[in-house]
Amino acid sequence: MDTELSLAEVAEMARTLDADITVIPDGDRYLWESIIHGWRGKGRLNLLAMRPSAQPNGNWVREAAITGVKRLRLLAANCRAGVAAYALRSPLGRTPGLGKWVHDPVTLTATIDDVNRVRSELLDVADGHWVAVVGSITERKNLELVGRSLLGVTGANLLLAGKIEPSALAKAHAALSDLRDAGVSVIQWNRPLTDREFDAVIGAVDCIVAAHTNEGPSGVVSKAAAAGTRLVLAGAHSLRRDAKILGRTRAYWCRLDTAELRAALVKSLAAPAPLPLAGFGSSRFTAALLKGDS
Numbered sequence: 001m002d003t004e005l006s007l008a009e010v011a012e013m014a015r016t017l018d019a020d021i022t023v024i025p026d027g028d029r030y031l032w033e034s035i036i037h038g039w040r041g042k043g044r045l046n047l048l049a050m051r052p053s054a055q056p057n058g059n060w061v062r063e064a065a066i067t068g069v070k071r072l073r074l075l076a077a078n079c080r081a082g083v084a085a086y087a088l089r090s091p092l093g094r095t096p097g098l099g100k101w102v103h104d105p106v107t108l109t110a111t112i113d114d115v116n117r118v119r120s121e122l123l124d125v126a127d128g129h130w131v132a133v134v135g136s137i138t139e140r141k142n143l144e145l146v147g148r149s150l151l152g153v154t155g156a157n158l159l160l161a162g163k164i165e166p167s168a169l170a171k172a173h174a175a176l177s178d179l180r181d182a183g184v185s186v187i188q189w190n191r192p193l194t195d196r197e198f199d200a201v202i203g204a205v206d207c208i209v210a211a212h213t214n215e216g217p218s219g220v221v222s223k224a225a226a227a228g229t230r231l232v233l234a235g236a237h238s239l240r241r242d243a244k245i246l247g248r249t250r251a252y253w254c255r256l257d258t259a260e261l262r263a264a265l266v267k268s269l270a271a272p273a274p275l276p277l278a279g280f281g282s283s284r285f286t287a288a289l290l291k292g293d294s
Contacts, residue, residue, distance in 0.1 A: 007037065007039075010022060010041065011039065014042045022043065022045050022046070025048050026048065028049045028051055034085065045084070051070075051216060071099065078100060085100065089103055091104050092221070092246065104219060114197075122205070125185050129155055129157065131208075133162075135193075139213075140212060141210070145256060147179055148178075149258050150179060151175075153265045156269060157187075159205060169190075207232055207269060211233070212234070212235045213235055221251075230269070231251035232264045232268050234260070234261050249274050
């Protein structure tokens, strides 16, 4: 859907198409309009708020206030006739008592041959453990911190898989150079990955590191849990909750601190690889968003 459309234009389309249900997957920007004007289209409007919590800004009072406003908007939108406003939540977490929530679905598209191919390619470069940062690698993924933390982790190598933001790469340049100087293999697949490539990387490496400054559900964490890949998580409170749910056999959480992250990596890589975690499919996600009687 064109995100530049107003809610009134969406409503007009719903009437023209005689729609029973209209779903807007990225519905944060439509919450206020739905509260003020309600839904004037045909059938029901189901909105999905992708960002129901405030991003960290160093001021926890302000963060709590912004999150509170976002949650109030969700509740207020749900009070309007014909409107159901859902918030996206990690598939690892329980849904709170108030409001409407849907779990972020998890799918793994890579075959065992895809995974083995990536694993073989990595081991052709270097033996030992392969640690990865995957996806869209922005400054919020703290690549410099990951590089500094990996220095001194015996037998560990680093894979950066996904499009790397130039500023993030520039900021981490010295840390990555220090790793190479210390004999650590560092591979950069600096390009957008297909879904199949993305999932193959997650299944092939020994450990995924997610050291996030920003809050919110992480598809990488959920995919790694489903694939049975070790996880080291740092920073975001949402990641801390995920680590608590997964338990120490699957995930370690720490603060965004070099020594703490290094210690977590050492513990994770010394532990046995976890078994894949099942039950993260898309059925409960689509069932919620396509309900017409919410």
